Amino acid sequence: MSAHEQLGFRALADPTRREILHLLAGRELTIAEVAENFDMTRAAVKKHLSILGEGDLISVRAEGRSKLNAVNPAGLKRVADWFGYFDAFWDERLNTLKSEIEKDTQ
Amino acid sequence: MSAHEQLGFRALADPTRREILHLLAGRELTIAEVAENFDMTRAAVKKHLSILGEGDLISVRAEGRSKLNAVNPAGLKRVADWFGYFDAFWDERLNTLKSEIEKDTQ
DNA sequence: GCTTTGTGATACCGTTTGGTTTCACATTTA
DNA sequence: TAAATGTGAAACCAAACGGTATCACAAAGC
Numbered sequence: 451m452s453a454h455e456q457l458g459f460r461a462l463a464d465p466t467r468r469e470i471l472h473l474l475a476g477r478e479l480t481i482a483e484v485a486e487n488f489d490m491t492r493a494a495v496k497k498h499l500s501i502l503g504e505g506d507l508i509s510v511r512a513e514g515r516s517k518l519n520a521v522n523p524a525g526l527k528r529v530a531d532w533f534g535y536f537d538a539f540w541d542e543r544l545n546t547l548k549s550e551i552e553k554d555t556q
Numbered sequence: 557m558s559a560h561e562q563l564g565f566r567a568l569a570d571p572t573r574r575e576i577l578h579l580l581a582g583r584e585l586t587i588a589e590v591a592e593n594f595d596m597t598r599a600a601v602k603k604h605l606s607i608l609g610e611g612d613l614i615s616v617r618a619e620g621r622s623k624l625n626a627v628n629p630a631g632l633k634r635v636a637d638w639f640g641y642f643d644a645f646w647d648e649r650l651n652t653l654k655s656e657i658e659k660d661t662q
Numbered sequence: 663g664c665t666t667t668g669t670g671a672t673a674c675c676g677t678t679t680g681g682t683t684t685c686a687c688a689t690t691t692a
Numbered sequence: 693t694a695a696a697t698g699t700g701a702a703a704c705c706a707a708a709c710g711g712t713a714t715c716a717c718a719a720a721g722c
Contacts, residue, residue, distance in 0.1 A: 456571055463569035464710080465562055468638070475642055482668065494711055496670075515668055515719040526642060532574070533636040536581060536629065570680080587699065600681055602700075607679095621689035621698055663722105670717075678709065687700075692693100 454506045458529040461505035466490075467498050471521055474508060478518035505529075560612045564635040567611035572596075573604050577627055580614060584624035611635075 461467055466488065473479060473487055485495040499519055502508045506525035510517050567573050576590055591601040605625055608614045612631035616623050 459565075459569050459571075459574070463565050465565075466710090468565070472641060476644075480668075490710090491712065492669080493671090493713080497710075500670095517669065521642070523642065526639060530636065530639040533632065535578060536627065536632055538582075572680090588697090596680090597682065598699080599683080599701085603680075606700095623699065665720105665722075667720080668718085670715100672715080673713090675712085676710095679707080681706090682704080683702105684704105685700100685702085687698100689696100689698080691696075 452528070454525065454528055455532060457501075458505035458507055458525060459532075461501050461507055462529065464498070464501075467502055470495075470498055470502065471507060471526075474519060474521045478511075478520045480516045480518060484519065558634070560631065560634055561638060563607075564611035564613055564631060565638075567607050567613055568635065570604070570607075573608055576601075576604055576608065577613060577632075580625060580627045584617075584626045586622045586624060590625065 469487075470484055473484060481492055481496055481499060484499070485492045488495060499508065499510075503510065506528065507522055508519050508525075509522045510519050512518075572594065575593075579585060579590060579593055587598055587602050587605060590605070591598045594601060605614065605616075609616065612634070613628055614625050614631075615628045616625050618624075
């Protein structure tokens with residue numbers, strides 16, 4: 451078990467953080483922009499983003515005085531790959547997803 | 557977000573529970589048999605199995621005075637499917653994100 | 663310079679989590 | 693019946709979690 455795998459699973463355990471990942475899918479957002487979508491303070495959102503970063507699920511880049519947060523597909527893939535251990539026990543739908551991810555990361 | 561999805565992610569957040577699922581892959585085990593693989597009491601293992609059950613990740617059947625625990629592939633698949641949300645974004649974003657991340661980390 | 667705006671970080675608080683200990687209940691076997 | 697074995701559940705505790713409030717720092721615009 452890699453540290454990133456553990457931190458990734460921990461990060462995904464909170465529904466707010468999973469929703470943040472959905473918000474970030476396809477676009478970069480600042481902390482303030484993410485916070486607009488939730489009924490909580492920016493400090494709380496910052497904590498969630500930090501935990502997502504520790505799990506390698508998002509990346510951050512600076513632009514002026516702003517920090518833009520984006521999903522890190524490679525980090526998400528690392529967590530998703532854990533389920534591959536059980537490939538022999540279910541139908542091929544996940545295998546299809548898995549192969550598509552692997553194709554994308556080539 | 558279904559309740560099972562949330563409880564499933566919560567159950568997977570703990571490394572002991574993920575290891576239990578690996579132990580149960582392909583065979584049914586009693587609580588005592590699972591506990592033999594860890595340095596913790598059966599009561600603690602029972603708690604983990606209960607949480608895995610709440611997440612619909614395992615099923616339990618009685619046999620005599622024993623209870624046999626087994627992985628529930630459908631429950632695991634339900635959690636794994638969450639990652640499918642990002643299917644549409646992986647194609648268009650992965651390469652861009654990867655290059656930007658590599659640029660930032662240089 | 664000064665103000666505004668965005669982020670970072672700390673202290674604090676109530677709740678949850680992961681573990682133990684202990685006891686009770688249920689089922690097999692002598 | 694009694695003893696042995698396996699599970700269930702409660703009380704308890706330290707640590708982690710999710711949130712707030714507050715303050716400090718950095719960059720852009722006046």
